[in-house]
Amino acid sequence: MALTVPAGADLAEARLLIGGEWLRDTTGGAQEHLYPGNGRVNGLVHLAGAAEVDLAVRRAHEASPVWRGLTPDVRRDLIARLGRALLENADELIRITTLEMGAPHRFAQWNPSYAAQWFAYYAGWADKVEGTVNPPFPARGMNYTLAEPYGVVGLITAWNAPLVFIGMKIAPALAAGNCVVLKPSELAPYSSLRFAEIALEAGVPEGVINVVPGGPDAGAALSQHPGVGKISFTGSVPTARRVIEASAATIKPLALELGGKSANLIFPDADLDQAIPLAATFGLAAMSGQGCACLTRMLVHESIHDEVLERVKAQVSTYKMGDPFSEETTIGPLITRASQERVLGLIERAEQSGAGSLVMGGTRPTDGDLADGWFVRPTVLDDVDPDSEIAQEEIFGPVLSIMTFSSPEQAVQIANNSRFGLAANINTRDLSLAHLLASRLDAGSIRINGHNGMSASAPFGGYGESGYGREGGRAGLEEFLHIKNVFIALPDTLPDPS
16 A cells, blocks of 8 residues: 655645744745655745744734733633634644654544643633732731733744644643744644644734744744743753753743653553553554653563563554554654664664663564655564663654563662653552652652543643653643732821821
């Protein structure tokens, strides 16, 4: 079966949206967009340079009084309308997501509804932003706080789930009263641009949402711009270091959601019928392994290792690697040829160095319809050295590393032996043990006997090199607010009206 997508400009042009106007001629130039499923050109991306970033920030500032001047109930209704508009345009957005990043339809199809949940949730916060009244001492008076927007915030997002990041970042930023300049990855900007167009159609004022696709130069320009009050960034640790460096000149606050190497602990009393499909799905199948919170390290109690390994092999063998547009496909391509080569290199070095035993996968298709795409077969490595490269580095591919432990203490030690700390799963029927482990694991999100993704109502974020700041819940809203204290001196006695 030939791949569904032929050669050609299926995605047309990705232009910039600044102040409600679409720009094609930019100082950042342009680059061809390649479809990961077959490596062929299927679009053209115009890139922002520093000049376009500056223009976008200025247009956002011009729109800020308009957006902030709307009463909270009006902003609430507009944000809620955005969520509904995502659902109304879901089929188109799903197709774009697959075309721009090769996401299997199984993954792409839930992106619009997932993003819509975040808009629905944060619409409810838009009319509930409150300050506090504080005890006035030592002086007599009234002491209170105001929770205010930054004005203009910069949002820098990764390529692996553009619509999801829009929900996680734009929805709370708008609810807090900010205007935004969004810099999506140049590798997958199309769904972000279509969303911005949908926002205009839904009635969001021009300049409130600006989208400037670009590479490192655009990210640096946005991070260091004095007109940007805060940066919220999702991406890799090396890129985050550049964002931190660029933002230092203006002492800009940051929220960073970075990489992960999440551990999945499976104890002897775990419900394996539930735990193994979850472990395989969120370990290597979800997003074709290209997710920051993927459970890529499976820690198995030594007494059940053999049974777990056989179950994992059986589960992974049911996954189909293939055409992303096919309903049957579980594993799609990686985002670039360089990503494919990097992942294959990590697997090869692990096997050659004795850091792990290759159980299945570890190769790419070399003939047939998939040979020109950037695919890596779903890979399972057993008996992995917890200190090895394959166990320590974020892989961003369909690779699951299995390790064993003999005690809860050793499981915690192995799980915490990482510079990352984004998420962890615990599988046990002993809830006392589960709660104790949850307090000992160095990760921002702990899931016990299940997985709820990244809920809009709960804070998501990491420890260590997984970053800082939170997305979701009240904490996610507060990332886009800063606090002002107001004190009014009052007399000790009532004034004489005469």
